[in-house]
Structure formats: structure tokens, C-alpha cells
Amino acid sequence: MTLPEEAHDLSDGPELLVAADAMQDLLIWLQSRCGIDFSAYKTKSVERxxxxRMVVHGVQTIDQYRRILAAHPEEVEALYAELLIHVTGFFRDPEVFEFLQQSVLPRIIGDRADGQAIRIWVPGCASGEEVYSLAICLLECLGDDMQRIPIQLFASDIGAAALAEGRAGC
Incomplete structure (x- = not known):
């Protein structure tokens, strides 16, 4: 068996090798099926x-896995769901929230016209913990003004299950 020059050993489980070019080809193929570009995701995360998914099907190569994807549309959905990042948590990245609270939110509050609402969109919100964290930061920045300044937070995610969880307040 010959291995591609740019292969990554994924020795956490079975001896699987994922060639970088084969993985990129698979991501391009997946984008054509699902409409989502995963190419900017961290390589190690995509590999993992x-x-x-390859272990679930007992295959060793991306070519073998591509044959499974071609034959089983439900596996395309499973891979798509596996690749979506659902990691979230309240104040997940404390440095970012500190920067928002110290530098960004005060400018947003100060730059708005009287009577103008503060509107913030959070794409990729997963189940919403970071949106709630942002709301907390914003309310803390507003202090006594929170009663007179309208606030609108918009949250979106391509994962329907995560959005449903966020709407339910779980």
C-alpha cells in the first residue's frame, strides 16, 4: 500500500490516513451537495x-467513504451534521467578551442616535448561550439606561436542532 505524501495519521482510533487533497476534494463535493463551505474549518477538527464517520462505516480511506456517501444520501446528512460546530457556552471565550464589554459595546451605545434601537445579529449561534452572554454584557454596559434604549438581538444558525434548543431556553 502506498500512502499519499501529505497524509495525516489519525491514531486516536483505528489506523486511518486522511490525505489533505482528498479531504479538500471531499469538502468541495460536500459543499456542492449542502451549500456550506467547510474549507475554512480547522483541519484537525475536520479530520477528527x-x-x-469513517469509523462508523468501518472504512480506511476517503475514497471508500466517498462510495458510501454516493450510495447513501442519509450519510451525506450525517457527515454534514457531524461537521457543523455546535460548541457553545456562556462566556465561552472570556477575553472576547471582556473586549466587547470594554471596547465595542460602549462605542455602539455611544454612537447611536437618540431613540435608535441597538440591533445586533449573532450568526452561528448554536443553542444560544453566547447570545445570552452578549445580552448580559450589553445590559451591564447600559446600566440605568437599559429601560429607555430598545435592544434587538437576532440569532441564527444553520442547525435547526440547536436553534430549537435555544428557543426553548434549554
């Missing part, structure tokens, strides 16, 4: 998630 792809490997999980």
Missing part, C-alpha cells in the same frame, strides 16, 4: 469528525 470525518474520521468518526
Amino acid at each position: 469528525r470525518l474520521t468518526r
Whole structure:
């Protein structure tokens, strides 16, 4: 067996090798099916998630896995769901929230016209913990003004299950 020059050993589980070019080809193929570009995702994260799906099917190479994807549309959905990042948490990245609270939010509050609402969109919100964290930061920045300044937070995510969880307040 010959291995591609740019292969990554994923030795956490079975001996699986994921060639970088084969992985990029698979991501391009997946984008054509699902409409989502995963190419900017961290390579190690994609490898780990792809490997999980390959282990489920007992295959060793991306070519073998591509044959499964071609034959089973439900596996395309499973891979898509596996690749979506659902990591969230309240104040997940404390440095970012501190920067928002110290530098960004005060400018947003100060730059708005009287009577103008503060509107913030959070794309990729998963189940919403970071949106709630942002709301807390914003309310803390507003202090006594929170009663007179309208606030609108918009949250979106391509994962329907995560959005449903966020709407339910879980």
C-alpha cells in the first residue's frame, strides 16, 4: 500500500490516513451537495469528525467513504451534521467578551442616535448561550439606561436542532 505524501495519521482510533487533497476534494463535493463551505474549518477538527464517520462505516480511506456517501444520501446528512460546530457556552471565550464589554459595546451605545434601537445579529449561534452572554454584557454596559434604549438581538444558525434548543431556553 502506498500512502499519499501529505497524509495525516489519525491514531486516536483505528489506523486511518486522511490525505489533505482528498479531504479538500471531499469538502468541495460536500459543499456542492449542502451549500456550506467547510474549507475554512480547522483541519484537525475536520479530520477528527470525518474520521468518526469513517469509523462508523468501518472504512480506511476517503475514497471508500466517498462510495458510501454516493450510495447513501442519509450519510451525506450525517457527515454534514457531524461537521457543523455546535460548541457553545456562556462566556465561552472570556477575553472576547471582556473586549466587547470594554471596547465595542460602549462605542455602539455611544454612537447611536437618540431613540435608535441597538440591533445586533449573532450568526452561528448554536443553542444560544453566547447570545445570552452578549445580552448580559450589553445590559451591564447600559446600566440605568437599559429601560429607555430598545435592544434587538437576532440569532441564527444553520442547525435547526440547536436553534430549537435555544428557543426553548434549554
